[in-house]
Amino acid sequence: MKKVITLLFLVSFGFINAQQAFTGKGDTRVNVGANLQDGGSGIQGSIDFGLGENFSFGFVANYLLGVDNFNGFYHGSTVAYTDEKPDFGDRFDAKARINANLSSVIGVEQLDVYPGLSLGLHNFGAHVGGRYFFTDGFGVFTEIGFPIAKYGTNNDPFYHLNNQATFSLGASFNLQ
Template identity: 50%
Template sequence: TYDYGIGENISLGLSTTYVLGVEEKLNADFTDRFDLRARFNANIGNVLNIDDNFDLYPGLSFGLKNFGGHLGARYFFTSGFGLFTELSAPLAKYDSDTLTAAEDLNNQFMISIGASFNL
């Protein structure tokens, strides 16, 4: 995930996912396992008067597989390093009536965790 702040409380970005370990069971090819999304976040940590190192951000994403929403939180231990977690869910799936099990891989509720770097 890459987010770029365009104001104090707004960021735009890109995220990508790639599902591992399913190609044999579901006959999933690269296009089934890969997704790319454009993101919009409303960074509301300071609006809610939470700790300066903590950010809470609801957002929307428009991807190759669906239109979705997410809710994330990140905490910076230093000015350049932190941790994040994010909950994501599709709001509208494309061609939802014809999805195979392999095509449905990136059309599910997801939980992400990871490191954040402030460059």
């Protein structure tokens, strides 16, 4: 029972003392967290810079740490793969992105919902995310990203790693 009361206290304290998630021009927000997707999981880091009341630009990078090796024939190829491992280029992706920060539009200052577009090494895509700040400098984030247009040909057994829907969650920091 003491654990339940302590947990409820901490959660309510976090919501009572929540801070503004996005203030606009001059904001700098950093996200660090886990990247989860089909065939692998890894880390994600991003930084966003406020340009206006509801607009920001930034950069995001993903690196897959745990990736399934590939065995067999890929897309009807006559080449058999045996325990094939992805190289750095298959595991890494970097993107420039723009966001529409909607905290002032939806009327909840502590929650920044941000849909956006990204242009990366492997695709042109979109994402929808959210940040909630418990204090002036610390919060949590979650984000879903997906490709719209993919680059290259589908002749590599690891082509799909950076060309699929991803889910990320982790910590968010205010560097303002």
